[in-house]
Amino acid sequence: MKYFILFNLMNCLDLNLKVIKRPDVSLPNRNFNEIDMQGRNGKLVEDLGTYGDIKVSIELNFIEKPKFFYDEVRKIMFWLSKRDDYTLTLADDLEYYYKVKRLEYSDIERKLKVKGTFTLNFICEAFRYYRDNAIITITKNNYNFYSPNFAWDSEPVLKIYGSGNITLTINSNNILLNGVSSNIILDSVLKETYSNTYENLNNKMSGEFPVLINGVNTINWIGNITKIELVPNWRCL
Known part of the structure; x- marks a missing residue:
């Protein structure tokens, strides 16, 4: 089975998009407040008990050469721009999902007029949420x-x-x-x-x-x- 992502209630494979390689695992950093105090060597470190956001970077391209390139681009932008369900699920971790805060994306390359390679950067909360969340x-x-x-x-x-x-x-x-x-x-x-x-x-x-x-x-x-x-x-x- 081809690797895929689920975002905005859609599978990337259904959009003629495949993931070029599986994304790295993003680890969140704990938040600290460093304070300079007169007469003290080094900084006073306060553990804030929270975590910063993470970035999940995913590189994709077209599965098949599109007949109408710009129609494919419009379809992709519609998928990325709507806010039906701003969660991200990875094919090899289906029991969990990320809550996406915002999305960054690169230009779609056309140098081969086939691949249409581009990168999505999902800026997410630090936590992964369990999909099994029964009342x-x-x-x-x-x-x-x-x-x-x-x-x-x-x-x-x-x-x-x-x-x-x-x-x-x-x-x-x-x-x-x-x-x-x-x-x-x-x-x-x-x-x-x-x-x-x-x-x-x-x-x-x-x-x-x-x-x-x-x-x-x-x-x-x-x-x-x-x-x-x-x-x-x-x-x-």
């Missing part, structure tokens, strides 16, 4: 569940069905929810709280947004909760 439904208090192997701290989205004042505890992180009417959504990715009709409910939450850890995760609560639907957003480096 975890929780109906019992003091609920435990496990992360996949090698999972990093992940930012879940929780839809909580309940009412009144609630104290929700996730891995020792206490979250206070005040005056819940029927449901409330805690979105750790966007750092926003809202209803299922996207009404802003940030004023009903106090505390830090939840984070899932590698290994066992625990959820318990005080108050009236009938169900929690949790999208874990598992990810790894």
